[in-house]
Amino acid sequence: MIKRFIRKVLRFGTRREPEVYPAAEHGIRRDAISHGARKVCEVLASHGHRAYVVGGAVRDLMLGVQPKDFDVATDALPEEVHKHMRRARLIGRRFKLVHAVFHDEVVEVSTFRASAPGEVDEATGRVLRDNVYGTIEQDAARRDFTMNALYYDPATETVLDWHSGVADLRKRRVRIIGDPRARFREDPVRMLRAVRLAAKLDFQIEPRTRAPVREMAKLIESVPPARVFDEMLKLLLSGHAASGLQRLRAEGLHHGVLPLLDLIHEQPLGERFVALALAQTDARIRADRPVSPAFLFAALLWHEVLAAWKARQGRGERPTPALFAAMDDVLDKQTDSLAIPRRLTATMKEIWSLQPRFENRTGKRPFGVLEHPRLRAGYDFLALRAESGEAPGELAEWWRRFIEGTPEVRAELLLPAAPGEKKRRRRRRRSGPRPADPGPPPVLAD
Ligand code: ATP
Numbered sequence: 001m002i003k004r005f006i007r008k009v010l011r012f013g014t015r016r017e018p019e020v021y022p023a024a025e026h027g028i029r030r031d032a033i034s035h036g037a038r039k040v041c042e043v044l045a046s047h048g049h050r051a052y053v054v055g056g057a058v059r060d061l062m063l064g065v066q067p068k069d070f071d072v073a074t075d076a077l078p079e080e081v082h083k084h085m086r087r088a089r090l091i092g093r094r095f096k097l098v099h100a101v102f103h104d105e106v107v108e109v110s111t112f113r114a115s116a117p118g119e120v121d122e123a124t125g126r127v128l129r130d131n132v133y134g135t136i137e138q139d140a141a142r143r144d145f146t147m148n149a150l151y152y153d154p155a156t157e158t159v160l161d162w163h164s165g166v167a168d169l170r171k172r173r174v175r176i177i178g179d180p181r182a183r184f185r186e187d188p189v190r191m192l193r194a195v196r197l198a199a200k201l202d203f204q205i206e207p208r209t210r211a212p213v214r215e216m217a218k219l220i221e222s223v224p225p226a227r228v229f230d231e232m233l234k235l236l237l238s239g240h241a242a243s244g245l246q247r248l249r250a251e252g253l254h255h256g257v258l259p260l261l262d263l264i265h266e267q268p269l270g271e272r273f274v275a276l277a278l279a280q281t282d283a284r285i286r287a288d289r290p291v292s293p294a295f296l297f298a299a300l301l302w303h304e305v306l307a308a309w310k311a312r313q314g315r316g317e318r319p320t321p322a323l324f325a326a327m328d329d330v331l332d333k334q335t336d337s338l339a340i341p342r343r344l345t346a347t348m349k350e351i352w353s354l355q356p357r358f359e360n361r362t363g364k365r366p367f368g369v370l371e372h373p374r375l376r377a378g379y380d381f382l383a384l385r386a387e388s389g390e391a392p393g394e395l396a397e398w399w400r401r402f403i404e405g406t407p408e409v410r411a412e413l414l415l416p417a418a419p420g421e422k423k424r425r426r427r428r429r430r431s432g433p434r435p436a437d438p439g440p441p442p443v444l445a446d
């Protein structure tokens with residue numbers, strides 16, 4: 001410790017050298033590095049290049065967390081990496097990267113780059129382009145947080161650290177590299193990343209990093225909604241969605257991400273429903289079970305849909321068209337800040353529109369619901385609604401038995417038709433579909 005401190009003092013004012021941590025101090029075992037990442041580093045080193053495992057993988061390994069994937073940073077140009085690796089793809093037009101392909105993994109290999117000051121938008125301070133090759137030191141400086149700027153060299157088993165990332169890992173804190181305001185202005189997504197990583201690792205955001213977030217939170221609005229979606233999906237699927245969203249709210253960052261979440265927290269039932277959905281998602285992720293992003297977003301926005309649906313019915317609209325219009329109201333409002341891709345919104349609508357159909361338990365209609373391709377998700381959603389107290393527990397239980405039941409059990413479960421129901425249906429048929437009626441919900445079509 002003291003020796004390290006003296007070295008640091010001696011270095012002050014001279015060219016910056018990294019802290020070098022040997023294996024005994026960083027604790028990463030060489031065999032914890034994926035086969036592919038080790039191979040890439042070996043091959044590049046054999047051609048005289050420098051190549052390091054970098055970013056999230058080094059951070060996670062030092063914390064004893066299994067990394068999602070491995071990235072390599074090198075002084076070799078993309079074309080050189082491509083030439084030296086047996087199976088590799090050059091990707092990206094503006095900034096080239098190489099994907100080195102192995103039988104069970106893909107390693108992303110990037111050339112050291114610098115952030116170019118000339119490439120910052122004058123008005124907003126946002127980085128427009130980030131495509132200048134640089135030294136390893138510059139590569140470290142352009143990364144977001146100190147703990148994400150650690151370079152592991154498999155050959156010497158050392159970790160290089162220019163920004164005291166190892167010290168921050170030990171203090172369990174997320175600290176931005178450089179001036180927080182400038183770095184958040186360059187890329188406001190870094191604020192979301194700070195929260196996501198703090199939630200994932202159960203870290204604190206260092207006070208100086210955290211200080212400007214609340215007032216800069218509005219900048220998220222200028223980020224392309226598709227990118228906000230990607231970052232939020234990472235947060236929601238991190239296994240720490242509940243604490244992640246709580247932290248987002250605490251930092252005032254949720255306005256630009258899930259503006260509707262504010263309203264949900266004003267309704268106790270809605271809040272309970274969202275909390276249950278997030279807890280269930282986190283439990284599934286931690287147990288390595290699959291999670292459906294559509295289900296999750298459907299849950300986050302359900303009480304908004306309910307409120308819009310009720311409002312429309314209050315204005316005299318009929319239930320089914322009112323529900324479909326309410327779903328569009330909510331999705332349109334949401335998409336301005338965070339663009340949920342169409343493939344997900346289609347499924348979300350199916351899950352939502354199944355809910356009122358569960359209420360009908362007479363005649364042939366429940367059998368139609370059984371055929372629905374989203375029955376499983378729709379039923380899970382109903383069960384969650386029941387657990388939160390918004391739908392009758394008896395209804396969810398009835399459906400569980402109906403879905404699992406034999407034909408005899410199902411026949412017994414069916415409720416008698418309400419008196420007058422047939423008559424009403426016949427009358428409607430005679431008068432033909434009304435112009436305002438869009439007909440059955442589109443989910444029936446597939
Ligand atoms: P995860 O565990 O979610 O993969 P990660 O830190 O690896 O976390 P990635 O999105 O995979 O996150 O990014 C890899 C690395 O690229 C980061 O560790 C960081 O060094 C750098 N990086 C990513 N996004 C940014 C950003 N917005 N600004 C600066 N550096 C970034």
Ligand code: MG
Nearest residue numbers: 056057068069
């Ligand atoms: Mg990563």
